[in-house]
Amino acid sequence: MLKIFMTGDNHFGKRYDRYPEIRKRLVDSRFECLDDMVKRAEEEQCELFVVTGDLFDHTNTVSVADVKRAVKSLSEFPRTVLVLPGNHDYYTGEEKVWKHFEKELSSVENNIVLLNEFKVYPYEFHEEKVCIYPAFCQSKHAKENNLGWIRDLDRPEENAIHIGIAHGALKGVTPDLNQEYFLMTEKELLDIPMDLWLIGHTHIPYPADIPTEESEITGCRIFNAGTHEQLDLHNRTEGNGFILTVEKQGAKTQVSAKRFVSGKIRFFDKNLHVRPTSETALADTLKGEFKDIAKANAIVRVCLTGSVRQEEYEKRGEIYREIFSDCLSFEVKDGELSEEITLEKIYSEYAQTSFAAKFMERLTGNPAEMQMAYELLKECEEG
């Protein structure tokens, strides 16, 4: 039996320029979540802790302090750590980040292996033979993946567990429209006789439905845990690591898996349409939509459209503050949100006998049209 903790796309060194006020908090949290994963991997008695690429955000701009901190955290794992260079932290031998990394490795006690050669890495754990086949990246972009050398090998011996580790887009799972991210297909992976594929690059977990309680996985040999803490507004994930147990008897491989939720910071990006159905329609919509989130760890962006009653519209800033001020950061875009157009409002702006008033009266009962007509009137005035 072999037990593996897998993570990837950790992107240490990411600068979070968009959030200067909370930058330190975001950076620290990513490291704390890595510490948590290492601790969990040890509690689970995993033999391997695998990073499937993009441990670092960049090949040259990551600070020595950040490299140090990542190595320190990984070195706490008492058994073997395997680190695969991804496309953000690709390896050719020239990259600063890996020079710092290797220097750091020589100064702390560790079992960390940088998988930077296209060769088989053999291991033995409790008399179980394990062979690792890395398909690491040597550039940021590439039309072709690096699976070729593994495909060309002779059929591997049966009495060992064979694990391929690769970084790149997975067709049908990760969008890669221009085919520039080491694109792999599932068929291509499964045609290579590996017991298991550990993949990085896609920030959300695949398979998406790995439960947090251990369960046997049938029919799936390709795993991608995704980033360990959500990185930005675009990827919707809690931030996960996978814990995999592999058992091999003869030619039969059995895999069970569970998901460890490692992330704490969450980003929420919502587009909401509000209708003026009550005096509290805006507050109710926002409260309802965000009632279950842990605000202290939440970064929120809301885009509002539609219209709300005049009173609510006037105090909307106050409403946003009331609902979101406990969040780490929030941004409300309400340029497309407007005040409900009522006849009362029209009469307060135009004489009842005016064309504008008569025109609007005919649209009563159709708020969307009143809205458009009102905007049209305003445009005419401005024009």
Ligand SMILES: [Mn+2]
């Ligand atoms: Mn990547």
